Amino acid sequence: xxxxxxxxxxxxxxxxxxxxxxxxxxxxxxxxxxxxxxxxxxxxxxxxxxxxxxxxxxxxxxxxxxxxxxxxxxxxxxxxxxxxxxxxxxxxxxxxxxxxxxxxxxxxxxxxxxxxxxxxxxxxxxxxxxxxxxxxxxxxxxxxxxxxxxxxxxxxxxxxxxxxxxxxxxxxxxxxxxxxxxxxxxxxxxxxxxxxxxxxxxxxxxxxxxxxxxxxxxxxxxxxxxxxxxxxxxxxxxxxxxxxxxxxxxxxxxxxxxxxxxxxxxxxxxxxxxxxxxxxxxxxxxxxxxxxxxxxxxxxxxxxxxxxxxxxxxxxxxxxxxxxxx
Amino acid sequence: xxxxxxxxxxxxxxxxxxxxxxxxxxxxxxxxxxxxxxxxxxxxxxxxxxxxxxxxxxxxxxxxxxx
Numbered sequence: 001x002x003x004x005x006x007x008x009x010x011x012x013x014x015x016x017x018x019x020x021x022x023x024x025x026x027x028x029x030x031x032x033x034x035x036x037x038x039x040x041x042x043x044x045x046x047x048x049x050x051x052x053x054x055x056x057x058x059x060x061x062x063x064x065x066x067x068x069x070x071x072x073x074x075x076x077x078x079x080x081x082x083x084x085x086x087x088x089x090x091x092x093x094x095x096x097x098x099x100x101x102x103x104x105x106x107x108x109x110x111x112x113x114x115x116x117x118x119x120x121x122x123x124x125x126x127x128x129x130x131x132x133x134x135x136x137x138x139x140x141x142x143x144x145x146x147x148x149x150x151x152x153x154x155x156x157x158x159x160x161x162x163x164x165x166x167x168x169x170x171x172x173x174x175x176x177x178x179x180x181x182x183x184x185x186x187x188x189x190x191x192x193x194x195x196x197x198x199x200x201x202x203x204x205x206x207x208x209x210x211x212x213x214x215x216x217x218x219x220x221x222x223x224x225x226x227x228x229x230x231x232x233x234x235x236x237x238x239x240x241x242x243x244x245x246x247x248x249x250x251x252x253x254x255x256x257x258x259x260x261x262x263x264x265x266x267x268x269x270x271x272x273x274x275x276x277x278x279x280x281x282x283x284x285x286x287x288x289x290x291x292x293x294x295x296x297x298x299x300x301x302x303x304x305x306x307x308x309x310x311x312x313x314x315x316x317x318x319x320x321x322x323x324x325x326x
Numbered sequence: 327x328x329x330x331x332x333x334x335x336x337x338x339x340x341x342x343x344x345x346x347x348x349x350x351x352x353x354x355x356x357x358x359x360x361x362x363x364x365x366x367x368x369x370x371x372x373x374x375x376x377x378x379x380x381x382x383x384x385x386x387x388x389x390x391x392x393x
Contacts, residue, residue, distance in 0.1 A: 026377075058377060092377070099373055107371075120369040125377060155369070164376075 010102050015041030019263075028054040028091055039094045044261075049252065056227075057091070059128065060084035061143070062136045085143055092147035100152075117153035125149075125158070129165040129197040165190060165197035166215070173203065173211050182206050185216070193225045229269060230260045237305070240298050247298060251288075259284060259305065282307045 013024040015038075024040040029051045031037050038046040047053065053076070060066040060077060061084050069077040078084040104110040109119075125144060127137055141160050145151055150158025162170070168190035173180060180186065180203045190197040205212035234256035241248045241255065252258065259265060264284045271277040283304040291303040299306045 095375065095377075099375075103371060103373070116371070119371060121371045121373065122369040123373045123375060125375050149375075157369075167376075 008106070010099060012102065013041055014098060015044065017041075024095070026055055026058065026091060028057075028087060030054065036090050039091055054078075054087050057084050057087035059130075061088060061139055062131060062133065081139070085139065088140075088143045089146045092144060092149070096148040100148075114153075117156070119153065120155035121153065121157075123149045123156075123158040125160050126162050126164045126167045127160055128195065129163045130195055131163075163197070164192070164195075165199040168197060169199040169201045169213065169215075173201070173213055180206060180211070191225070193227050196224045226269070233265065234260050236307075240305075244295070244298055247295065258287065262287065278309070280309055282309065 009022050011020045011022050013021055016024070021041070025043070027043045028039050029037040029043045029046050031051055037051050043053070055076065057078060060069065061081060063081050066077060066081055066084065078087060100116065101110070104115045107116070107119075109115050123144070125140070127140060131137060131140075137160055141158075144158050144160070150156050161167075165188065168188045169186075172186060172188045178186075182203060182205070184203040184206075186201055186203075188197075188199045188201070190199075200216045201213045202216055203211065203213050237256040237259050241251060262284060268277065268282050268284070283301065283306050285304050286300065289300070289303045293303050294301050
């Protein structure tokens with residue numbers, strides 16, 4: 001048996017450069033012909049305006065969610081759950097290829113016949129807490145196998161296991177600095193990109209090696225996630241730009257989304273709250289805008305759009321907090 | 327190894343049919359060490375995939391009813 005090694009997190013995703021990103025964007029770009037052009041970080045720089053960007057497709061594996069999106073007129077939503085399956089399969093196929101390459105390289109099997117096909121490899125996936133239908137879980141299982149997970153060798157397997165909320169609870173139990181005793185209660189809140197997942201758990205075994213717990217109520221997920229921050233940011237940029245039609249005409253129509261995808265905005269978002277990043281104003285470089293371009297009305301200084309950290313709430317909405325605004 | 331402690335009956339009905347392990351199988355970030363006591367059954371490699379939502383763009387209000 002291979003000795004147990006610490007968890008290795010893949011952070012050399014294609015196109016991510018030397019940033020050491022632990023996450024790769026769930027993004028695909030397709031040619032007009034329907035052929036896939038790029039995935040993940042590689043989509044950056046590949047978007048020449050002629051290609052179709054696909055994101056957020058996992059949740060559209062569920063028919064109800066897709067119907068909601070279509071009812072709202074979301075143009076980027078797939079036309080059917082079958083199309084969502086194709087996007088998810090395309091994306092996960094590339095994830096699989098990269099995971100395979102990385103692990104074969106790290107284990108010295110990259111150039112051996114068969115690579116890792118002879119090893120016992122188990123792939124484990126969690127499922128969104130909001131997926132309560134066995135049908136969509138089975139669809140997801142089909143997708144992951146079609147993408148290559150669990151089928152390359154006789155001892156390869158792929159499982160769909162805990163919900164994301166349960167997985168977060170296990171992480172808390174296994175890795176928290178807090179010592180849990182028998183009977184301890186804890187609530188995990190996994191605030192993710194699309195949903196916030198809640199799990200109220202009680203420790204039933206405090207064994208350090210094999211801790212155990214039980215859920216005290218059904219795990220739940222709500223549709224509140226970090227993507228809403230992106231959406232509000234884009235609305236703010238859109239409002240500014242639209243106030244100056246001549247400027248708006250000179251920018252690509254998806255400029256707000258491009259700015260929200262920028263490395264600088266994501267850094268501000270991810271680090272918000274950390275003392276070193278809490279500045280009175282945030283300056284986000286504008287790709288394609290000259291470094292000496294300034295426009296007070298738009299809040300652009302030397303090619304960077306400027307945002308103040310916060311302003312007081314309008315009295316009608318004030319709850320003693322502030323909110324992000326231009 | 328103790329008895330399973332997940333209360334399957336408290337999960338939403340469809341999820342009871344998922345192949346949940348007897349023992350807590352995951353560590354994190356996200357899920358990686360199998361905690362099965364039978365060492366001979368250990369896989370050589372466990373790959374955990376957190377297929378989440380990293381998205382920026384036209385964003386729908388996807389779960390308005392908290393379903």
